[in-house]
Structures are given as structure tokens and as C-alpha cells.
Amino acid sequence: MRFMTFAPLAAVLAMMPTMAAAQLNGNLLQGLTVLPDYTSQRASSTDPDWQHGNGDARPIAPGATLVLANLTGPGEITHFWNTVADSERHYSRVLILRMYWDGEKQPSVEAPLGDFFGVGHGIDANLDSLPVRDTSDGRARNCYWVMPFHSSALITVTNEGSTPVGAFYYQIDWRRMNSLPANTPTFHASYRQEYPCIAGKPYVLANITGTGEYVGTVLSVRQLTGGWWGEGNDYFYVDGETTPSLKGTGSEDYFNDGWGLHKGTGLFTGTPVMQGNDAGDKTTAYRWHIPDPVAFKHSLLVTIQHMGVTFHKSGAVKTGFGERFDDFSSVAFWYQTGQHRPYPPMPYGTKLLYHDFTNIVEGESLVPAAKANHGAISVQNLGGYSGGAQLWYTPHHADGVLTLPLKVTTAGTYEFLALCTYAHDYGVYQFSIDGHPLGDPVDFYHDGIEEHSVVFPHVLLTAGMHALTITNKGKSDQSVGYMWGLDGYLLTPEP
Helix, strand or coil, X not given: CCCXXXXXXXXXXXXCCHHHCCCCCCCCCHHHHCCCXXXXXXXXXXXXXXXXXXXXXEEECCCCEEEEEEEECCEEEEEEEEEEECCCCCHHHHEEEEEEECCCCXXXXXXXXXXXXXXXXXXXXXXXCCCEEEECCCCEEEECCCEEECCEEEEEEEECCCCCEEEEEEXXXXXXXXXXXXXXXXXXXXXXXXXXXXXXXXXXEEEEECEEEEEXXXXXXXXXXXXXXXXXXXXXXXXXXXXXXEECCCHHHHCCCCCCCCCEECCXXXXXXXXCCCCCCEEEEEEECCCCCEEECCEEEEEECCEEEEECCCCCEEEEEEECCCEEEEEEEEEEECCCCCCCCCCCHHHHCCCCHHHCEEHHHHHHHCEEXXXXXXXXXXXXXXXXXXXXXXXXXXXXXXXXXXXXXXCEEEEEEEEEEEECCECEEEEEECCEXXXXXXXXXXXXXXXXXXXXXXXXXXXXXXXXXXXXXXXCCCCCCCEEEEEEEEEEECC
């Protein structure tokens, strides 16, 4: 068959019966000629004075939980849209989504908001797939997974961040039904993380008991060293197997790519985040098992190895297939009947992040003390960053040298992290502290505007003031300028 564009396909998916949604044969619009036997409903953040008001959002204080829907069944949710106004860095990783079916005490869905909608790390990024679609640079999120419930559905979001959510807008479309078959499975999604991955053990994506079908994986990786991380194989152990029925051939192969992962999204697989293969770079990839759900009658264990390129201390490559210790996080998606296995306890708040940004030095605060051999240093107001501003360096030409103060309270070994802007008119820059280079020059060109973390581990610093120097080394052929922007930097003590 020939697939239609996303919008009608997703709409038809929502109209299909729960477990028939994966059967993509025949005319996808045929169901529109069958009169429905349900009542259409919506839970939303609309202004209580819906006839006159426009206060169509809800705030969420730090530590508070907002109830999005408290529904009486039987019924099924067919569409969930939301968008958020939040100044907190990586807000979508510290807003926790939970869904409880039929009065259960432990949620069947428990995951950070962004990860549930296919994009990890607390990053906003576009994604265009069959059951999930994120637009507006990732800030508008849509889910079309069909989520049935027999007696009740409770959906909440908890703000585990340190700043208030200014506005959480949402719409949850659902159907009130006369009945559901007794064996109708319910929807599940479970988040896991290992920072870093545990030596000698594969990373566990899911460990399920019950009867059902596995329907999706979102995997996010932050590299702690450079080189390709994704040589690890995926393994699906069905119903207590000691030898898995499904054995993979590599991480990028599981996500249906080849020769590495490449940024892009599609109906069933994609990589919405692919920053590169250097230390500190982040990747998120997804695979929806809609055409190929993995059936299980009693249990399912899903694992993936953390294997790839490893290095000697000299920097020379040791092997292309060695155990690596990058930061992994994931969400597994499935349908099942019966009570689900308790999920691993989720870390709280900043433990979900790679860094605690409460002590970050904001870039704009450095402008008064910054010096350069030529060009202008100013505060540039930008949306989406904490405080909405950055230090902006606009040299007159190549070879610009920018010097910033770096204060160290306690002597020690640190990881130095800089939150930097990447844009179409940005150059290549070398970081140095007191004249000592940190790693290799970094190319800050990007065909749009993005913020990335630049990370340098094992930086030995004495207590006192130091000079952080950022020196221009030219620009890429695609770039049209030599600019540079700093949202802020963070020094994290290493154990």
C-alpha cells in the first residue's frame, strides 16, 4: 500500500479499535463510514469561564502535581496534546507524567514528559512519527497511542524542577464507551536510567510480567567519551527464555538505521537528536514496533549492550567493540493484561539530569568583566534559555580572542561544561584555561539555532581566579560568520 501523509494516518489510527491500530491494510478511511458507538469527550486546560475567558493553561509550582484528567470509564484515550511555558533548563526531563488505570496505586505510565513524547535529555526537538508528533521546535507534543481503561483513568504531571511552570496547556481526547472486552489490555510506559551504564551487565530496557505486546523504545545516550557508542546488540527474552528469540546486530540496526545513527524522523523509527560522537554529545533514537509488536504470554525481558569504540589512556583506539560507560536513559512502551510488575523507583528532580544547574555561571553575568582583542561583547536576549539571555561575542573578523573570568572556590579535578549556542553564522573556537587547551577546537556552526553542551572532563584547577579563553580558529565552509554565544558554564567536581 502507499502511505498517506502523517495527519490523516494519525487521525485514522485514533479511530481504529485498540489492538487493531497496527493493522495498516486496506482503506484507512473506511472506518469513517461506520457510525460510532461511543461519546466523544475531552479533558483540557481551558479557562473555567470558557465562554469569555482566555486563561487556557495551568501553572505548576515546584514539587506540585497537576491533575490533567480524572475520567470514569469504560473508555479509551485517543489523543493527548500539550505545550509548556517553562524557563527551567531541561524542563521536559523534570516534569513527570503518570497515568493510572482502573484505580491502581502504582502508575502504568511513569516517565519524564519529553522522553514519553520521544525526545530525551530535556531537549526540545521536532519529531514526526505515527504515534507521536512534536512540532514548534519540539515544544508542542502530540501522542496518538490508544489508551483504554475499564473503570477509571487518572493522568497527572508533577513538577520536580526548582522553578514554577508558568503555563501547562493540554487537551486529552477520549471516548466514553458502553463496554470494553474483559481482556482488553492497557497501555504502559516505564522510564529507566543508568548514569553511567553498569559494568558487566547489559542495559535493561524493560522487564515485564503479564500477557501482551511490546510496542516501542525510546533510547537516549549522553557520551562520556568520544567515538561511536552504538555497537551493542538488542536482545528480547520471551516468556523466560535463556536464549533470546530476537537477537540484534547493533544499536543503529535496532533503530533501523545503518553505519551509525543519522538525524531524521519517520513513521516507525527515527533519531530526533544526534549531536555527534564527541564527549558530551547526546543522541535520542526511537523505534515503534507497530508493524512488528513483540508478543509475550508470561514475561518479556528486553536488553541492549553498551558497546562501542574504547580508547587507551594515550588516546589511541583500543577496540571498536569494547564495553563503554556512557549515560543511558530510556522509555519502554507496551500493552498488557493483568497487574504490571512494579517499576524501578525513578530518580527525583536533578537526579534525572546529568548536572545540577543551580550553580551555573550565567553567560550574561560575565559580560562586564569579559575582554576581547577585537569585536563586541554584549548580552543577547534569546527565548528558551534560563533567563532568556546569553553572552554574545561578535568579532570583526577571524582570530578573535575572548577572555572570561573563571572562579574556583576549592582546588580539585572538575568537569567543565559550557552551554553554547550553535548557529549558521558561528565560528570554530578553541577553549583554554590559563593558556592550556581543553580538547580540540569546536565547530559551532548549525543550519538552525540550537544549544549544546560542550564538555571537558578531568580539568585540574587550583583555588582562585583563572582565565577562560575562547580563541577563534576560523569557521566551517557553511558558516557565514565568526560569532559565538555562551548561555553559561558549570564546574562539577569529579570523584
